[in-house]
Amino acid sequence: MKKLLVVGAHSGDFVWRAAGTLAKTIEEGGTTLVVAMSYGERGESGELWKEDPNRTEESVKIIRREQANKAADIIGTPIHFLDWGDYPMLLTDERIKQLTDIIGDFEPTVILTHSEKDPFNPDHPLAFQAVQRARLLSSGAGVPSAFKNINPPAWYSFEPHQPELSGFIPDTFIDISSVINKKIAAMDCMGAQNYLKDYYFELASRRANHARRISGKKEIKFAEALQSLVPRVISSIF
Ligand SMILES: [Zn+2]
Numbered sequence: 001m002k003k004l005l006v007v008g009a010h011s012g013d014f015v016w017r018a019a020g021t022l023a024k025t026i027e028e029g030g031t032t033l034v035v036a037m038s039y040g041e042r043g044e045s046g047e048l049w050k051e052d053p054n055r056t057e058e059s060v061k062i063i064r065r066e067q068a069n070k071a072a073d074i075i076g077t078p079i080h081f082l083d084w085g086d087y088p089m090l091l092t093d094e095r096i097k098q099l100t101d102i103i104g105d106f107e108p109t110v111i112l113t114h115s116e117k118d119p120f121n122p123d124h125p126l127a128f129q130a131v132q133r134a135r136l137l138s139s140g141a142g143v144p145s146a147f148k149n150i151n152p153p154a155w156y157s158f159e160p161h162q163p164e165l166s167g168f169i170p171d172t173f174i175d176i177s178s179v180i181n182k183k184i185a186a187m188d189c190m191g192a193q194n195y196l197k198d199y200y201f202e203l204a205s206r207r208a209n210h211a212r213r214i215s216g217k218k219e220i221k222f223a224e225a226l227q228s229l230v231p232r233v234i235s236s237i238f
Pocket residue numbers: 009010013040044124
């Protein structure tokens with residue numbers, strides 16, 4: 001069962017950090033769901049605010065929602081917006097329950113989210129904590145309980161913008177060569193963060209260089225890097 005859940009603090013996070021892995025999962029016949037905890041209307045929409053200083057938060061949210069919807073359409077994934085607000089995002093028991101219910105309903109086999117640390121962003125580590133808690137609540141109790149229990153999903157961090165300073169050590173590389181055009185097209189939708197496009201294209205090329213050296217697979221031209229957060233259990237060493 002290939003069921004991939006990608007949880008981002010802001011509506012653009014899934015595009016920069018996991019669009020290739022999402023598109024690849026869909027190409028392989030898997031099912032995906034993106035959860036955007038906020039629209040990133042305050043902290044990650046600088047270009048929109050610059051264009052028009054009279055903009056309201058509500059109008060920025062609408063634009064950000066349209067952009068993320070377009071990007072998700074290109075990748076072929078459903079996207080669910082929670083509108084929790086950003087900078088600062090706040091967690092409540094109710095929000096943890098909301099996320100736990102989403103995980104219980106979708107029953108992902110793999111979850112991707114932010115890294116545990118990010119010294120430049122207050123919301124990304126908070127998203128990590130929310131996912132950590134909701135994943136445990138939906139799968140870790142180990143005994144029949146008052147809420148639905150699913151098999152524990154594999155769990156990874158996707159690559160943060162400043163990996164070294166965020167304590168991100170990639171140990172898993174996804175070959176996204178066959179879907180790089182989808183990632184580029186999805187990134188094109190995110191007008192609010194245009195400057196990131198070249199950066200993440202170059203990063204995919206650099207990570208492919210690492211993936212080629214590790215695996216000897218010369219056909220890998222573009223890759224996304226992940227860090228596993230829980231051990232994986234395999235049925236055979238081969
Ligand atoms: Zn973000």
